[in-house]
Amino acid sequence: MEESAYSDVLNLRRRQRRCRPGTLIALLGLVLLALWAGLLTLLLLWHWNTERDLKQLGDTTALNISQVSKHLERHKGDQMAQKSQASQVLQTMEEIQAEQKRMKTQDSELSQDLDGLREALSNLKSQGLNERRAALTSLERLQEEVSKLWMELRVSNARDPRVTPGEMLPPTVPPVPTVMSTTAPTTAPAPAPALAPATAPAPAPALASATAPAMVLSSTPGSMCDMCPERWVSFQRKCYYFGEGAKKWIQARFACSKLQGRLVSIHSQEEQDFLAKHVNKKGSWIGLRDLNIEGEFVWMDGSPLEYSNWRPGEPNNGGQGEDCVMMLGSGQWNDAFCSSPLGGWVCDRLATC
Template sequence: MEDGLYSDVLQFRRRGRCCRPGVQMALLGLVTAMLWAGLLTLLLLWHWDTVQGLKRLEDIAALNVSQVSKDLERHRGDQMAQKSQAAQMLQNVEEIQVEQKRMKTQGLELSQNLDGLQEGLSNLKSQGLNERRTALNALERLWEEVAKLWIELRVSNGSMCNTCPEKWVNFQRKCYYFGEGAKRWIQARYACSELQGRLVSIHNQEEQDFLAKYINKKGSWIGLRDLNTEGEFVWMDENPLDYSNWRPGEPNNGDQGEDCVMMLGSGQWNDAFCNSYLDGWVCDRLATC
């Protein structure tokens, strides 16, 4: 029995050795085929996935292109709208500039007209003031003439017309006040007005000699000036310069602007600056009966 078993094993080994190369080749072919099949399957899967990815990319690209096209169209539309708005704004700016130029021209014309009106009004006001001043001066002279006539009438009837206020000095039916205290010419004028008189007007030698006795030795303002026209001296009573007592060489309008007249301590006259301060000033007014 052992011999038979040994024979079977030997026979099997012989068979195995005889069939082994074919089986190996078959197995190798099968494995190779399976590998190629797997690789092909992988390639097919990769190709299909690639195709799907490309399709998705195409769809996305198409969508993006569409969106970009829409955005571009919208941007172009916005640009056109902005250009239109810019053109409109430019037109508006040009219209505003034209309107500004027109308003500026109109403003200049109005300013010129206003200046003309103001100048005319100033001239009218000046003219009115001059006419009023002339009328007041004429009325004042008329009242003074009436007062003089009244005094003459009273004197002819035997009245004594030599009454003056306190601290005033009488001479030839007039009263004189010899003021003291540093004043400019205009201040002296107002001081006489407050005393119901005016800066003295001198018309004859007798009056001049009387005043020279009482005049302040440092000089006093009198009512003579050429403020309106240089060289044309006028008294405060508006009468012409029918008498004078100028110091030699005067009036000389020294340094330009000596428009008011003072009486020196010697009694002689000198033109001086109206803003100068003098210690004396002389007022006059009519005496009462």
Template sequence: MEESSYSEFTKFSRRRRPCCSRGTQLALLALVTTALWAGLLTLLLLWHWENARNLKQLEETAALNVSQVSKDLERQKGDQMAQKSQAAQMMQDMERIQTEQKRMESQESELSWNLDGLRADLSDLKSRGLNEMRQALDSLGRLQEEVGKLWIELRAANAQPPGEMLPPTLSVVPTAPAIALSMVPNTASTLVPTTTTSTTAPTMVPSTTATTTAPTMVPSTTATTTATTMVPTTAAPLSLSSTPGSVCNTCPEAWIYFQKKCYYFGEGAKKWIQARYACENLHGRLVSIHSPEEQDFLTKRANWRGSWIGLRDLDIEGEFIWMDNQPLDYSNWQPGEPNDAGQGENCVMMLGSGKWNDAFCGSELHGWVCDRLATC
């Protein structure tokens, strides 16, 4: 069967006329192959060129990005350096400000101390001036008393004998000018009229002649003169409703009466000078203590944490003075006090036990005691 098929194919092939030769076919095949390879190579070249162009663009873009990043990094480094410099400058400014603040605080503290000292000195000068004024008024009162006595003696010496008329030597009793004695705080000097009577008794006056001497009785005239002198006395200031012989035991509201004086027990943290001005605003002064009874009274009512009192040695160290300028006739010091310890202790406080202790005037105590004379 195979043989028959082969014979038929041979016959058919022989019957068919070839259109071209075998060489032509090979040439065509070569051309087609070449064209295919040329097209493939062209495509490869185009793809390679496109890739090269893209790579070049990518390189340029990367270079630009790297340059931009480098610039950004440099700018960021510059900004960081500037920030560091600003931070260092700010730290220096802060240190300088802190130093200046400390210096200002020191100056403020020093100015505060100086101001407190000036206020204390001013108050002391005021107290001294008032004390000198009171002494001057006392001296004036004594001078008025002496003038009154001299006037009485002159009137007695110029007494008229019988039958003889002598001109009066003085017709008016001299008086001192009126002075407002209320300027002296808490002590009112009142003028009390007193009557002095001088009587001259009969005396023996001898008469002398050239030949004989005989004593004769010459009665001298008894002259009784009355002069009113102004003698200063010290008493509590009287109110308008006062009557002679009344007992002065009236105190303002919130003040406590004890032995002719009124006491105010202040509360609130204050320095000594502030407590002093607080008492002055209440028309009083820091308390002056002159007896154990007064001390016991204050101990029972004063602040248990300590209170300022009116004793200080601001003028002369160790020379303590009361606010009423009275001598230190009574003391109740804590054992070992006063010792002027620390940075200078020139003001006196009363402890909760009632004992006294010299303390720093700039310390703040929660208690302070004022006093003033009771009124009628």
């Protein structure tokens, strides 16, 4: 029994040995087949995925190409529009340049015409000013000579023993009319003062400047303004000019007229005190005189004598011809000969705003 069992085992082992290579080969074949099947499945899956990706890529590419084409067409359209606008701008620039050249030519012609007109106007103005200046100078000299003759006639009549005080005097020389000029300078001489005839005495009118015919001076403050020209002194809304230089009374009168003022008229103690502080210590002419009627003193503003500051014993008409009044260095008044030169004279005018 033991031998039969041993022989069975050996037979079985032999059979196993005989069957093992075939089984291995079969198993190996099955494994290879499975590998090939898996590989083929992967290849198929990769192929399908690749085709799908390629299709999507193709669609995307086609869409992008379409959009790029549209953008290119739009860009070409914009370039054409820009070229058209550029050509229009260039044309407009050329037109502007042509217009500028034409305007420069016109400006040059106008400038030449204006230069010619200015030169002609300057020549005419210079000629007119020279003629006016000569005429005004001659007229001023004539007025001064007439005034001197009139004053000398008054003085000679006052000294004539045949003429008693208050007697009618011979007719005086009439005033010379003044031609007003719209372009007269501020230093132009004033119109001649109105000379009252001896047969009808009247207060002397106020002098007016040729450049300010509407200005009327007054002894009473007429405005709240207190502005004065250069070298004039302001006091109680009036301006005062203290002139220096040897002048006769008539010369001082014309000097004040040239300054657009007149010989000062004094109407209060305050004004007198102010003037006494600034007056020339050697004596100054003021605007008081009795040339028309002896003893009847009248101010340059036409008002009668209401306030006075005479030196004791004055006025005395010493020498039968003291018809003009001066202010002494002390501030007191004295009648003197109008032809006597004094080193000072005082003008006044209203202050302005």
